[in-house]
Amino acid sequence: MNQLPSRRDVLRGMVVGAGAFAAPGLLAACTGQSGQSTGGGQPRRGGSLRVGVVGGGPEDTLDAHTSVAHPDIARVHQLYEPLMSRDRDFQLVPVVAESVEPNRDLTAWTVRLRDGITFHDGRPVRPEDVIATYRRITDRQDPKVGAELLSFLDTRNIRKLDPRTLRFDLDRPTALFLDAISEYFQGIVPEDYDPANPVGTGPFKYSSFEPGQQSVFTRYDDYWRGGEPWVDEVTIINFAEDSARVNALLSGQVEAINSLPYGQIPVVRSNPELEVLESESGNWNPFTMRVDAEPFSDPQVRQAIRLLCDRQQMIDQVLVGHGALGNDLYAPFDPCYPSDLPQREYDPEQARSLLRRAGHEGLQVELVTSPVSQGIVEAAQVLKQQARGVVDIRLRQVDTGTFYGENYLSWPFAQDFWVTRGFLAQVAQGSLPNSPFNETHWDDPEFISLVRAAEQEPDEQRRCDLIQQAQGIEHERGGHLIWGFINLVDGYSTRVSGLQASRAGQPLDSYGFRHVWFV
């Protein structure tokens, strides 16, 4: 069943990207990539692309900064662009900006805008527009989705230096600035922006919109990336039901759909006119143990529960193999990710002896589960079966409203879903005492001081050392059981080409319809 997304979904789930730090000096060097794909020959102009996207409803919006449901996010990617974004390798690349450079201690960042970049109404992008955009996002009366990420920014301290250059003076030194401006919901809009007349710098411009139904966008002829987009028109159609979406693809009503159910992958694979697009991601569905609640306040109990998870079986049963092993650490695409830490294995004997030492032999725990995202309740069932005989896990399934109700963030043992982020950006969201979603109540002084130091460390190598020490602490005694990372699986027709696997964490090549052409 599809639920209406909540504000929490925005902040937690669908807020994607943010993470690794590209060396700022490199940013100026990389400009936009071409949309050429491997195979499929030369891109051709023309055609009308139709895409089926899961979810959405009467609350759908075209607003650049309040997107919630998947169709909203898909639309935002067509209309607007942020200063920077993540490419297919999860690297930060400049978009509306040409370069973004910090000063020596990461307190001031200089942004140079791309030359000749224009909004859909033909006006050039000016520093005033950028300032107005960030004022709109961080408006105290009506903060938008991205406001929380910009906690270190007072918009009065953004100054125009010349017609193409701005300087952001931050309240505190932070390397997180790049993550914060690279999210799709931080798109640059004109100073006089009105969501009723949605104007941005994106590859497609607004044509029509029926909330909960569909939206149509036409090619922006003056788009700054030469050649792109290739198709004349994109139609994004909402599909609430999995089977309806798959049937629309099978019957040729749409050329592409996101979120292909695992059960349907063989059907699409066996059809010569369809292709499966599978992307590795850093999306994770952890089990969350509250480190301040019995029995999980004992690190040995947390370690035991982590040892009771057969991670490969988890991936095989829950994701039908479409995922990567997890090692109780998030942010796998962060350049600082400690891939040399030993992989935690399934070891019920070790778990049993840890529990015996902790005085919790024959432990019984209640796991609160809820269908908040695909695979959550399934993972709970698999863990219960794997732990059988050592820990008796009782499953308490609640509806999503109850799950995110008054007890959210205080369930002692529960689950949740998170998306692809870099380490420090993820920590800010979920692993500090003042994080909005610290579901494990993680409050480790040693960890906190390492994270604080890393955030203010300009040198990348030293920053990585600090991050790896912090991750070592979470690996040893953290409250998450992170069993794997979930591949995004989409389907598309062989009539179109140009979509590629992407690590950026959004489906359909980050809704990159500008890459698509009809063969």
Next chain:
Amino acid sequence: MTERQDISGWEFAEPEVRATGRARGLLRNALRVRRTQVGLVITALVVGLAVVGPFLAPYSETEFVGRPLAQNAPGTLFGTDYLGRDVFSRLLNGGVSVLILAVLCTLLGVGVGLLVALVAGYGRGWVDELLMRISDVLLAFPAIVLALLFLAIWGPEPWAIVLTVGAGHVPRVARVLRAAVLDVSSLDYVRSAEAMGLRRWSIRFGDLLPNVTGPLMVEAGLRLTYSVALVAGLGFLGLSGLEADQADWGLMINENRTGLTVQPWAVLLPVLAIGLLTIGTNLVADGIARAAAGIERRADR
């Protein structure tokens, strides 16, 4: 006065005997109808599967035996479900909950409905008006909507399912049985029992109840059919009152439906089980209805 009391005591035993005798006669008649026989056989098969199944299942209902949604996983009869568990074992384990809940819902709904009918149909007056208007209002809501409303409040506990689905039956049962009670209550033997000064509750159970056994049994059969469908439907929506990993026919359909084209057995088998069970109980109810109406011979020849 004392004389009257004696008579009432003496009179009371007689209809009791008649009531069971009547029910037995009705069943005997119903059993001669072909559809009742077919219905009974089908019902017995499905019930047998559900009751004996858990002892025959080759695997546990929560054990992983292969890749998810594999049609011919080695060692399985009907392949695996969406998590890689044995479909056949889950089918064998998944019926008991549906059956028990459906029977309890029926008992509750028909029992309370009968009481309401006896009170309203024989009491008449403002009590009748009040009860019937309330039931009119309740009838305006589809049973599943009411059930969902209250399960949303109480959570999908087994007792809540029995209560909501059973309560949903009450106005429907009450309406039909009240009409039957009304017909009977104007007959001479009820009048004479009244004239003898029998207490009203004695008349209700002694004279009225035995004479509405036909519609009562038909209602019981029909409500059982509806209960099975409703309980399975709630199970489909994940409101089975069981832990998430336990097998349940309704839930099996929902869990596995995205893989319908890849591994149809995981959906088809529970659909068949629920379908056969409802058809079976419906045929039995229909047979009883025909026997009660006394048209069984003409209808079957």
